[in-house]
Amino acid sequence: MKRFVIAAALVAVGVTTAFAGPIEDRQALMKAMAKNTKEAAGYAKGDTPFDAAKVKALLQVYVDDAAKLPTLFPDDSKTGGTDPTTASPKIWEDMAGFKSHAAKLSADATAAMGATDQASFAKAFGTLASNCNSCHGAYRIKKD
Secondary structure: OHHHHHHHHHHHHHHHHHOOOHHHHHHHHHHHHHHHHHHHHHHHHOOOOOOHHHHHHHHHHHHHHHHHHHHHOOHHHOOOOOOOOOEOOHHHHOHHHHHHHHHHHHHHHHHHOOOOOHHHHHHHHHHHHHHHHHHHHHHEOOOO
């Protein structure tokens, strides 16, 4: 019986995820990227001892998410969702610019994978983080 309850719960979670819309999907992606950024910032600041393998794994998340990001903003996802979207209408007005930001995020993350120590990673991560800030400045509505 216990196994059945666990299996049913897993199926329910899978079904809920399968029916999530692009707004919920992109919000989940952004929340995961924020968590990733916090962890990467620890390496960049030197709060966490530099580990090249772990840093590369964190950077790969940016590369993967940057590829997904533009697909999560279809025309029919400007409003709605279970949590109000902070996506600016500028995304749909300037999709080419938005895609360019996503491509730059991927390129910055790929370049940062060449870091061999904390100092070189800190510099590369600064470039990556400034790209995040630039995109949020252009394509995100600030919450009150």
